[in-house]
Amino acid sequence: MAAHAAPLIELSEGVGPALAGDSIVHLDARSDNLLVTPEGVRIVDWPWACRGAPWFDALGLALNARLYDPVADLTAHLRAVADLGGTPEQVDAVLAVLLGLFLHGSAQPPPPGLPTLRAFQHAQGAVLTAWLRTRLAG
Numbered sequence: 001m002a003a004h005a006a007p008l009i010e011l012s013e014g015v016g017p018a019l020a021g022d023s024i025v026h027l028d029a030r031s032d033n034l035l036v037t038p039e040g041v042r043i044v045d046w047p048w049a050c051r052g053a054p055w056f057d058a059l060g061l062a063l064n065a066r067l068y069d070p071v072a073d074l075t076a077h078l079r080a081v082a083d084l085g086g087t088p089e090q091v092d093a094v095l096a097v098l099l100g101l102f103l104h105g106s107a108q109p110p111p112p113g114l115p116t117l118r119a120f121q122h123a124q125g126a127v128l129t130a131w132l133r134t135r136l137a138g
Contacts, residue, residue, distance in 0.1 A: 001103070009063075011096040018090035023054035026062070030064035055086035061095060067127045092135060099128040 026033070027048035035042045044055070062077035081091060115128035 008096045008099065011136075012092055014055040014089065014093040015097045018086075018093045019053045019056060021053040021085075022051050025050055026057050026060075027052075029057035029060040031061075031068070042061075043112065053084075053086065053090070054096070055081040055084035058084060059086065059091060061133075063095075063098070063124065063127065067124060067133060070127070070130075088135075092132070095128055095135070096134050099125060099132060102128060 003062055007075060026043050026046060027050055028045070029043060033043055033045045035044050058077055058080040062074045062081070065072045065074060078091075102121045102125035106118050108118065110116075110118050
């Protein structure tokens with residue numbers, strides 16, 4: 001990872017404008033924050049809600065799908081990201097920032113009451129490493 005730090009940092013520098021927007025963003029969209037009801041799917045647990053890019057939550061769900069199914073077809077997720085205005089360059093910038101966030105977090109001591117958080121962050125970092133490697137090689 002150290003050998004690729006400089007290009008990842010450069011890639012991540014575009015994240016501010018990439019995430020700008022006026023949409024309500026959950027910021028932690030993943031399978032354990034979805035509730036399936038007879039009326040449809042609801043996103044629950046909103047402690048990190050903020051304003052931002054309308055496509056960010058679709059990207060978060062794509063990351064979660066990739067975490068639990070490494071060969072998942074993310075075509076529909078990435079189409080939703082694009083339909084909501086996310087460009088491939090913006091997606092790469094966000095993925096690079098998330099990679100840094102998760103790898104840094106995974107190296108910290110576990111917070112009280114959350115003994116599995118660091119392993120989860122490490123797993124997300126591993127998924128992002130592979131996903132970015134594939135995206136940037138192409």
